[in-house]
Amino acid sequence: MNASTRLVAVLIGLVALLAWPERSRAQENYFVTYTHHMEEPGTLEVSNKSVTGFPKDGSSFIGSSMELEYGVKTWWTSELYLDGQTTFGENTTFTGWRFENRFRPLLREHWINPVLYFEFEDINGANKSLLEVVGHDGIEDFLSRAERSEKEREVELKLILSSNAKGWNFAENFIAEKNLANEPWEFGYAVAASRPLSLVAGAKACTFCRENFSLGAELYGGLGDRYSFGFSNTSHYLAPTVSFRVPQGPTFNVSPSAGLNHNSHGFLLRFGVSYEINQFASMLRRK
Amino acid sequence: MNPRKLRLITAIICLIVSGSMISAASLGDGLWISRVPEKDRTRQNPFADRPDAPAAGARLFSQNCASCHGDNATGKGNHPSLRSERVRSATPGELQWLLTNGSMKNGMPSWSKLPEQQRWQIVTYLKSLQ
Numbered sequence: 357m358n359a360s361t362r363l364v365a366v367l368i369g370l371v372a373l374l375a376w377p378e379r380s381r382a383q384e385n386y387f388v389t390y391t392h393h394m395e396e397p398g399t400l401e402v403s404n405k406s407v408t409g410f411p412k413d414g415s416s417f418i419g420s421s422m423e424l425e426y427g428v429k430t431w432w433t434s435e436l437y438l439d440g441q442t443t444f445g446e447n448t449t450f451t452g453w454r455f456e457n458r459f460r461p462l463l464r465e466h467w468i469n470p471v472l473y474f475e476f477e478d479i480n481g482a483n484k485s486l487l488e489v490v491g492h493d494g495i496e497d498f499l500s501r502a503e504r505s506e507k508e509r510e511v512e513l514k515l516i517l518s519s520n521a522k523g524w525n526f527a528e529n530f531i532a533e534k535n536l537a538n539e540p541w542e543f544g545y546a547v548a549a550s551r552p553l554s555l556v557a558g559a560k561a562c563t564f565c566r567e568n569f570s571l572g573a574e575l576y577g578g579l580g581d582r583y584s585f586g587f588s589n590t591s592h593y594l595a596p597t598v599s600f601r602v603p604q605g606p607t608f609n610v611s612p613s614a615g616l617n618h619n620s621h622g623f624l625l626r627f628g629v630s631y632e633i634n635q636f637a638s639m640l641r642r643k
Numbered sequence: 644m645n646p647r648k649l650r651l652i653t654a655i656i657c658l659i660v661s662g663s664m665i666s667a668a669s670l671g672d673g674l675w676i677s678r679v680p681e682k683d684r685t686r687q688n689p690f691a692d693r694p695d696a697p698a699a700g701a702r703l704f705s706q707n708c709a710s711c712h713g714d715n716a717t718g719k720g721n722h723p724s725l726r727s728e729r730v731r732s733a734t735p736g737e738l739q740w741l742l743t744n745g746s747m748k749n750g751m752p753s754w755s756k757l758p759e760q761q762r763w764q765i766v767t768y769l770k771s772l773q
Contacts, residue, residue: 393756396711430747463747465755523758555758559698567761603706634710638720 385599387611387626388488388576389548391527392469392518394460395427398637403630405609407486409621414499417443419451419484426636431460437477441484452479452508454487458516465520473514473529481506486624488512490533491542491581494591494619509536523555525572540583546576550597563602570599574611577620591620606631675746676729679737686736690763691770700768703761707754716772722750731773738766 385391387405395401406420418441425435437454456475484498511534518527531544550572557567577592579585595613602608606629613624633639690696704716711722718724730738742762745753754762 391756394752396752397750427752430745430750430752464744465753520755523760525756552758555760557699557703557761557764559695559702561702603702635720 385525385550385570385572385609386527386548386574386597387595387609387628389527389529389546389574390458390471390473390514390516390518391525392460392471392516394430394458395425395433396634397427397430398635399427400633400636401425401630402633403628405485405487405626405628407484407624407626409624411495411499411621415443415445417441417484419486421485421487431463433458437487439479439483439485441482443484449482451483451485452477454479468517468519471516471518473512473516475512477508477510477512479508481508483508488531488533488544488546489576489578489591489593490531490544491578492584492589493578494589495615495621496619498621510534511536524549524551540581542581543579543585544577545579546574548572548574548597550599561603568601568603572597577616589619592616593620593624595626675741676733676737679740683740684734684736686739688735688739688763688766690760690767691735693767696764696767697771700764700766700771703757703765704768707757708765716769725769726772730769735766735770738769739763742766
């Protein structure tokens with residue numbers, strides 16, 4: 357497929373999404389951290405999350421994940437990721453897929469709401485989507501990621517804890533990941549907080565009202581592995597997040613991330629757009 | 644990977660997933676209104692006397708609720724009408740509790756992702772329909 361064909365395909369996709377009759381706003385505020393908010397049942401969220409980096413000793417890159425998130429039940433959300441990356445001056449390549457499920461065991465709101473997360477991923481060594489940081493992931497390991505033949509079949513478990521208080525959301529994720537090729541369990545964390553600029557909705561329709569913007573911050577990084585648990589030789593990032601929800605339209609997110617130690621990328625820019633198609637399954641049944 | 648370890652991991656994952664599902668099935672029911680704690684049932688709506696609250700609530704309803712309950716809250720498919728006796732007789736506190744916690748077995752999600760103030764605005768709008 358050449359570049360112009362790809363561009364036409366993307367444009368057709370965007371027009372189709374914007375013309376879709378039943379849509380609502382997406383609610384994601386973070387790039388790495390998960391909250392206890394599940395996808396509404398029957399709703400399909402289509403989104404793209406990208407990260408771009410400019411390493412001093414390597415080529416700039418963009419890693420992208422296309423996400424299809426579906427609310428199976430009020431307490432069960434399923435998600436498929438398709439990953440790819442472009443490294444400038446080198447290549448553009450599909451780097452694999454991930455399939456995740458999130459379950460909410462307690463069905464009412466509590467001070468802390470747990471969610472159990474299970475993921476299987478089949479990606480290759482060229483993956484640069486950086487959807488989480490675990491183990492001893494660091495910039496040097498990342499610079500060598502160009503080898504597509506290296507397969508990474510991994511399982512990932514997360515304990516997601518999340519709370520809402522006075523308009524704020526607080527979320528903490530504990531991550532355990534294992535490469536099935538006889539490598540040790542690796543660990544990581546992500547914590548985040550965010551709040552809408554206004555907690556009260558206005559009576560008049562508006563696009564750039566304060567209630568449509570959320571600000572927050574994420575802190576995430578690796579915690580070593582089974583044999584060397586801790587902060588030694590790990591990377592960590594602090595990232596403010598900004599979300600803008602277009603009423604009855606897509607949600608845009610941006611997050612400039614700063615590496616916190618010598619093992620981290622100095623700067624990463626994350627950006628994304630997401631779009632919800634309400635009652636997707638019912639519409640398919642009607643048609 | 645050692646096959647025994649793989650089997651153990653698979654068994655643990657299956658156990659947790661099935662535990663989640665059993666827990667989900669047993670906790671939900673359609674009698675949500677009888678489960679509202681008394682302190683929530685009697686809560687007063689701080690937006691009840693705000694003249695712009697029904698219009699703001701209508702906007703929020705349109706953005707978040709109309710796809711299931713219909714543009715005029717008259718229901719859609721299997722999703723119930725909100726112009727009903729149950730909603731009419733519910734206290735504002737009970738409706739706020741339902742929006743916060745959902746009724747998950749019946750397919751009503753929690754709307755705790757919306758700030759509490761916005762949930763009160765939706766309650767105001769629902770009450771203005773009756």
